[in-house]
Amino acid sequence: MLIGKNATWAYLVARTKVMKRKLIPKDEYRKLLNMEFNEIVRYLEETEYKKEIDEFGYKYSGPKLMDYALSLNLSRTYQKIIRISFGLAKDLITSYLKKWEIMNLVSIIRGKAANIPPDEIEEAIVPVERDLDYYRALIAKDVDEIVNTYRGTPYFETLSKMGTIPPNQLEDELFKTYYLELTKLKPAELSLKLFVDFVKMEVDLRNLKTILRLKAEGATPDEIISRLIPNGFELTMDECRKLATMSWSELVKALEGYWFWKDIEKVEEELSATEVLFDKAWIEAIAKRATSYPLSILPVMHYMVLKKVEVDNLRILGWGKWYNMSNEEIERQMVIV
């Protein structure tokens, strides 16, 4: 019988392991790729997604139905993980899922700024860490009241700059604050350190994508640096600064050797294809670390990432089939690990 710190993780890891078994296996995607859109929906009706598809059946149809059902299933899965976790695990998972709250907040601010009706703003909301009623109440408020709702949180300072800085900068600042809040946690124990490292790896990936994306767009080094998130895993701010000032060919060469450079021969002209490879490398790295630390937060985080990837893959399949994309193109966009 496990007693002490590890017992917390044992329970949670066991629960997520069971949930992980319900994920669609890698080989099934090959089968799904050869199916028509309706066949894919029928297939999903026989899986974990049935409840959500039935729930939205009266409101949406086609790929939209699939999309909303997948998102609802994802948010319910995350809510379940929050529900079954406790103590430090609950705190860490809740803080990590705060990302969804920031995304929803950004959508609300965007909608408010463009005078979009509340119903339409609500359609862009994915309630994960907080319920839909919270966001409905937020949508009903005006922008100043929304800012005041966040008084006392780390996001208030950034939100109070609304109107004085460009909207894109405000959005980026909010996400920077989110990552800074997570990465500044003092890793007093191994679980916390593993969690912080996990977030730092995500920061690395986000910074890498930002650098490549802005470089390809011809942005200046200053513009790139202003968008980067500090406290990366291997990509420290100094490293990022160096990368931002490099030419494209130097940059691509300099990336070799970092943890995310795995099975990547070159950075494709179409960046999205390379981003998929980086995502694969990230998930594989997490999986490896999760295997090394089986009684920690990592297996839970690994499952959460895999669930998100599954939802994304199914969405790509659905929309891809709906728009008659070729199987190769669909597969190229999918992260199959």
Added chain:
Amino acid sequence: MAEVQPTRMELIKLRRRIAMATKGHALLKMKRDGLIMEFRQILEEAKEVIGRMVEKYEKAQQKLALAMAVDGTMAVKSIALACCRIPPEFTIKRKNIMGVPVPVVKKEAIRKKVTDRDYGVLSTSTRIDEAVAAFEELTDAILEVAEIETTLRRLIDEIDRTKRRVNALEFRVIPMMEETARFITFKLEEMDRENIIKLKHLKKKMAKRAEAEAAA
């Protein structure tokens, strides 16, 4: 025709009007031909511009589909909310093509850099950028098509109007005036002939009277 006064003055006036109408007809015909040539040139250009717009539309749809597929409807909807903030700005100026006023759309830079767009970089993906860029290019193309399509419509209207004028002159106004002129000429000749006969009668009478007086 009945109201026309068959006088020489009227005939002279009518002939002047016929000459002017014929000249106007020739000028309008030249204008019509010129407009048709201009129309054909712009039509070729329009075909290219519309073709480019269709291509851009298809590309934008593909990119949107990809963004929807990878990032999801909600993320794309959220970006759409951000992009609604400022609609594309443009001003319309005017230029003349053979006297036809046509619009010239002066647009502000619609294609923006990622860092100038109204959404953050950290919460979005390359697919979203690609879709937004494709739609920015499509907006550009739509404005170009709007300009050229309006030009074509105005030219068609003007060609139509000019054609109607040419036809009216060629088949109605000039023939009617020529008919009237012929009528006046005929009437004047008739009057001349009547006068001659009258004079001949008078001469005959006078000759008879002179003969009678001489016989008496």
